[in-house]
Amino acid sequence: MKTLAGVSAEGRGAxxxxxxxxxxxxQVEGIRVAGALRAPLTEGATSHCNSDLHLLPDGPMVRITQELGAGSTACRMDAGALELAVGLATARLASEGAELxxxxxxxxxxxxxxxxxxxIAEALSQGVPVLIGVSDAHRAAFSExxxxxxTTLRPDEDTILAWCRAVISRAAPPVREA
Known part of the structure; x- marks a missing residue:
């Protein structure tokens, strides 16, 4: 079974x-998860273009976009903030480990x-499975x-959970009895 999976659901934010x-x-099942998820927009948010990443399992939140002013059409991605989030997530994987x-x-x-x-490469080299969202715009780059x-998973919670449980149990080191 492949330990890298992509998933894409239809609709903005799906x-x-x-x-x-x-x-x-x-997490309810006690699985140690590392990585980053896009935080949902909060009520009263001023812009749907802001993007915050919630580092797993328990924060912090890192804003990876920047304000460029009214009328700007340039890319709002804050490369420094993204690299900070990557560094924090990578350090957490190294120090705390993860099952996924x-x-x-x-x-x-x-x-x-x-x-x-x-x-992604570090996790896979450690035998930690990786689940990642893949957009249509970057599907070819992901495949490359x-x-x-x-493997590509159907955008169905039960299907994804079944894959996660299967790869986690295969990746887990055997329990040694004393």
Whole structure:
């Protein structure tokens, strides 16, 4: 069974909500999850263009977009903030370990060779499975990155949870009896 999986749900924010629901259920089950999910917009948010990442399992929140002023059409991604989030998530994986890494998406930064790519590679090299959201815009770049090492999951919570449980149980080291 492949330990890297991509998922994409139809509709704005649907993949984010699906991954958040999966992570919430796995955490209830006591699964140690690392990575980052896009935080849902809060009521009264001034812009749907702001993007905050919630680092798993318990924060902090990192804003990865920047205010460029009225009328700006430039990219709002704050590369420094994204790299901070990557560094924090990678350090957490190294210090605390995890049974699963979940990332909100394989986006433009990852498609260009930056972003969470190093964390994905590090997790897989440690035998930690990775679940990641994949948008249509970056599906080809994800396929090129993953080669034949990934599987595509149906955007269904039960299907994703079943995959997570299966790869976690396979990745777990055997329990030694005293």
């Amino acid at each position: 993949t984010d909500r699906l991954l958040a629901a999966v992570v919430a259920q796995l 890494v979940v990332l909100n998406k394989f986006g433009l930064s990852e498609a260009e060779g930056r972003g969470f790519r190093a964390l 990155f993953a080669q034949d090492l990934s």
